[in-house]
Amino acid sequence: MPPEISPAGVPTVEASPGRGPGRGTVLAIEDDPDVRRLLLTLLSGDGYLVQESATAREGLRTFHETRPDVVILDLVLPDLDGWEVLSRIRDMSDVPVLVLSGCSAEAERVRGLSTGADDYLSKPFSHAELLARINAVRRRVPPPSAGRAGFDDGHLRVDFVSYRAFLDGVVVPLTPIEYRLLSALVRHAGEVLSADRLVELAWRRGELASTRVKYAVLRLRRKLGWEPEGSPLRTVRGFGYRYDPPPPA
Numbered sequence: 001m002p003p004e005i006s007p008a009g010v011p012t013v014e015a016s017p018g019r020g021p022g023r024g025t026v027l028a029i030e031d032d033p034d035v036r037r038l039l040l041t042l043l044s045g046d047g048y049l050v051q052e053s054a055t056a057r058e059g060l061r062t063f064h065e066t067r068p069d070v071v072i073l074d075l076v077l078p079d080l081d082g083w084e085v086l087s088r089i090r091d092m093s094d095v096p097v098l099v100l101s102g103c104s105a106e107a108e109r110v111r112g113l114s115t116g117a118d119d120y121l122s123k124p125f126s127h128a129e130l131l132a133r134i135n136a137v138r139r140r141v142p143p144p145s146a147g148r149a150g151f152d153d154g155h156l157r158v159d160f161v162s163y164r165a166f167l168d169g170v171v172v173p174l175t176p177i178e179y180r181l182l183s184a185l186v187r188h189a190g191e192v193l194s195a196d197r198l199v200e201l202a203w204r205r206g207e208l209a210s211t212r213v214k215y216a217v218l219r220l221r222r223k224l225g226w227e228p229e230g231s232p233l234r235t236v237r238g239f240g241y242r243y244d245p246p247p248p249a
Contacts, residue, residue: 023047024069029059031077042127056080070134071097090116094176096137151186153245158186167224178220185243194240217241
């Protein structure tokens with residue numbers, strides 16, 4: 001017998017009580033119980049631990065408490081707009097976010113990617129496509145332990161594992177985008193990085209236009225207490241930006 005179809009146009013499947021062996025944790029913020037049941041069945045069967053939230057506030061609370069590896073986010077939620085949820089998640093984390101929506105309009109897809117989502121999947125969706133997209137967004141975000149553990153020039157230290165920056169031993173409170181920008185610059189210390197290249201390294205697809213990079217650089221300098229003149233984060237006119245470590249003491 002073919003599966004039933006939920007109001008969202010997604011086939012429903014009976015959920016199995018078990019959980020996967022540990023490929024990672026997926027938080028599904030989705031108010032439709034049929035869709036949640038389908039996500040639980042498909043993802044747990046593929047080895048993921050699935051956490052479910054029916055409201056935006058519950059989802060944000062679960063996100064704070066568990067820090068999942070991937071978030072699947074519906075845009076139509078009963079208490080908060082999905083766009084607001086996406087914005088709040090992006091303010092505090094780089095976790096991959098897959099937007100799940102009943103709207104397939106190009107303008108909505110563009111808005112989702114521009115707001116910070118890693119991918120956008122329209123309902124109804126297939127099992128294979130869902131898993132392929134989740135695996136793809138996870139590959140785009142390397143694990144914290146990948147590559148060097150950090151950068152330290154004796155004055156500025158950037159910890160690539162804890163996603164924190166220290167200036168003379170004091171933690172600098174950075175937003176995710178400020179951290180990614182600083183991380184990209186120090187990973188390429190001594191190199192000139194164009195605005196377009198910085199977008200590739202520090203921004204998610206479509207998140208910001210390269211013309212706004214300079215404002216993020218200004219905010220980063222201000223956070224670190226660096227004046228434009230004499231700052232180790234230098235503007236190379238006509239080319240981009242470069243981080244020059246200070247000479248050894």
